[in-house]
Amino acid sequence: MITKDVIVLGAGMVGIGTAAHLVSRGASVALVDRGAPAGETSFGNAGLIQAEAVVPYTFPHSARVIFGVLAGTRNDARVDLTALPSHARRWFAFFRNGTPSAIRRTTDAMVPLIKAALPEHKSLAEHAGVSHLLRPGGYLRIFRDPADLDGASAEAEKVAQEFDIPTERLSAAELAEAEPHLTTDLVGAIHYLEPHSVPDPADLGEAYAAHVTAAGGTLLQGDARTLTRTGERWTVTTAEGPFSAKDVVIALGPWSADLLAAHGIKVPLFVKRGYHTHRQAAGNAVLNHLVVDEGNGIVLAPQRRGIRITTGAEFTHRDAPSGSAQLSAAMPVAEGLFPLDNTPATPPWRGARPCLPDLLPMIGPVDGAPGLWANFGHQHLGFTLGPATGRLLAEAMTGGTPFTSLSPYAVNRFAR
Numbered sequence: 572m573i574t575k576d577v578i579v580l581g582a583g584m585v586g587i588g589t590a591a592h593l594v595s596r597g598a599s600v601a602l603v604d605r606g607a608p609a610g611e612t613s614f615g616n617a618g619l620i621q622a623e624a625v626v627p628y629t630f631p632h633s634a635r636v637i638f639g640v641l642a643g644t645r646n647d648a649r650v651d652l653t654a655l656p657s658h659a660r661r662w663f664a665f666f667r668n669g670t671p672s673a674i675r676r677t678t679d680a681m682v683p684l685i686k687a688a689l690p691e692h693k694s695l696a697e698h699a700g701v702s703h704l705l706r707p708g709g710y711l712r713i714f715r716d717p718a719d720l721d722g723a724s725a726e727a728e729k730v731a732q733e734f735d736i737p738t739e740r741l742s743a744a745e746l747a748e749a750e751p752h753l754t755t756d757l758v759g760a761i762h763y764l765e766p767h768s769v770p771d772p773a774d775l776g777e778a779y780a781a782h783v784t785a786a787g788g789t790l791l792q793g794d795a796r797t798l799t800r801t802g803e804r805w806t807v808t809t810a811e812g813p814f815s816a817k818d819v820v821i822a823l824g825p826w827s828a829d830l831l832a833a834h835g836i837k838v839p840l841f842v843k844r845g846y847h848t849h850r851q852a853a854g855n856a857v858l859n860h861l862v863v864d865e866g867n868g869i870v871l872a873p874q875r876r877g878i879r880i881t882t883g884a885e886f887t888h889r890d891a892p893s894g895s896a897q898l899s900a901a902m903p904v905a906e907g908l909f910p911l912d913n914t915p916a917t918p919p920w921r922g923a924r925p926c927l928p929d930l931l932p933m934i935g936p937v938d939g940a941p942g943l944w945a946n947f948g949h950q951h952l953g954f955t956l957g958p959a960t961g962r963l964l965a966e967a968m969t970g971g972t973p974f975t976s977l978s979p980y981a982v983n984r985f986a987r
């Protein structure tokens with residue numbers, strides 16, 4: 572039996588970020604995953620470090636949107652009605668968090684995390700020797716309808732002023748200058764200036780994981796479901812034998828609730844699934860920025876494997892077979908927006924954003940299970956937040972002063 576100070580279960584961006592901060596504070600750490608680091612949700616995301624994303628992605632309380640989603644005519648959100656009976660409580664709780672007062676509560680709790688997100692990525696990237704993978708330049712949120720652009724700009728301006736988020740409104744001509752190959756029927760864009768993007772999210776995750784091992788951490792293959800507790804210690808079985816530690820971090824992303832349930836603790840985690848595919852730019856077309864077409868629920872992200880096209884939220888069982896509807900609806904829109912080759916450069920990929928009803932992650936000790944700690948539920952923003960929430964949890968675990976209070980992210984907040 573090999574002993575460590577901490578076992579981190581799950582080597583996605585969140586587990587890697589947590590392990591990196593624990594190691595930097597002198598803890599001996601085993602980082603355990605059943606697969607390769609950054610091989611699941613942290614592999615296939617749009618690769619955007621959203622330094623502006625203080626306002627949560629709630630479900631709009633608009634009859635038009637609700638009806639469109641239920642009727643299956645929208646692509647930014649799709650609901651699998653066969654999953655409704657088993658998910659109704661969680662989805663409804665999520666829906667209820669779309670009121671102005673709930674959005675305000677979540678926003679206030681997101682601010683300290685979002686403000687730490689980019690600095691923590693920059694610091695970790697520097698230590699890992701991969702600062703060149705973080706690309707400045709922000710992203711463009713494009714619009715086809717002048718009224719939509721006006722409304723969104725007014726909202727963005729308010730948020731920008733209150734939270735000091737550098738933002739610029741672009742006219743159609745300014746957008747065409749920034750992105751000459753985008754379609755001409757756009758009326759303008761909001762340019763969020765601070766976010767960074769990456770050429771490949773998995774490359775960044777792997778580089779951070781390599782930094783963890785270079786700094787003394789141990790990366791192991793193993794199944795988190797083998798976790799057992801004897802006295803004050805937890806043990807997990809890995810390909811290199813059993814490892815034990817007094818503290819264990821659950822950073823299993825969309826699988827986190829399964830492990831907690833096995834230890835008698837229920838949390839209302841659900842997923843918003845999403846897909847991606849890649850196409851090469853046709854001819855000499857170049858996409859300079861990551862582009863978000865919110866109305867159609869798609870992102871066009873210029874990445875190493877091609878233009879990565881990602882989709883919006885699919886509300887269904889985490890493990891239901893992949894559906895083709897979201898990508899099928901997304902591709903004609905993407906092709907209309909930017910010249911793309913016809914041939915997919917990679918097969919479709921599917922992932923699951925791990926969400927809690929208030930769209931805040933769970934970070935901190937797990938009540939009733941001494942030595943068990945949570946860091947999961949980062950919804951649309953786990954790639955952005957992994958290093959920042961990793962720091963927060965590591966500070967709490969190692970007796971430091973957390974850079975912000977953990978109370979909004981408490982694991983037992985839904986039980987209160």
Ligand SMILES: Cc1cc2nc3c(=O)[nH]c(=O)nc-3n(C[C@H](O)[C@H](O)[C@H](O)COP(=O)(O)OP(=O)(O)OC[C@H]3O[C@@H](n4cnc5c(N)ncnc54)[C@H](O)[C@@H]3O)c2cc1C
Nearest residue numbers: 581583585605612613616617619795824845952953954955
């Ligand atoms: C289409 C799409 C686009 C997105 N775009 C962005 C974006 O641009 N920016 C952003 O910030 N976020 C984005 N996200 C969200 C982001 O990808 C997630 O929030 C984030 O990856 C979650 O990270 P994680 O480490 O919590 O989970 P994961 O990356 O899923 O890591 C969990 C790990 O646990 C491991 N695991 C599971 N079960 C076991 C077990 N039994 N034993 C051992 N290991 C196990 C898995 O193998 C996995 O490696 C996007 C998500 C999707 C789906």
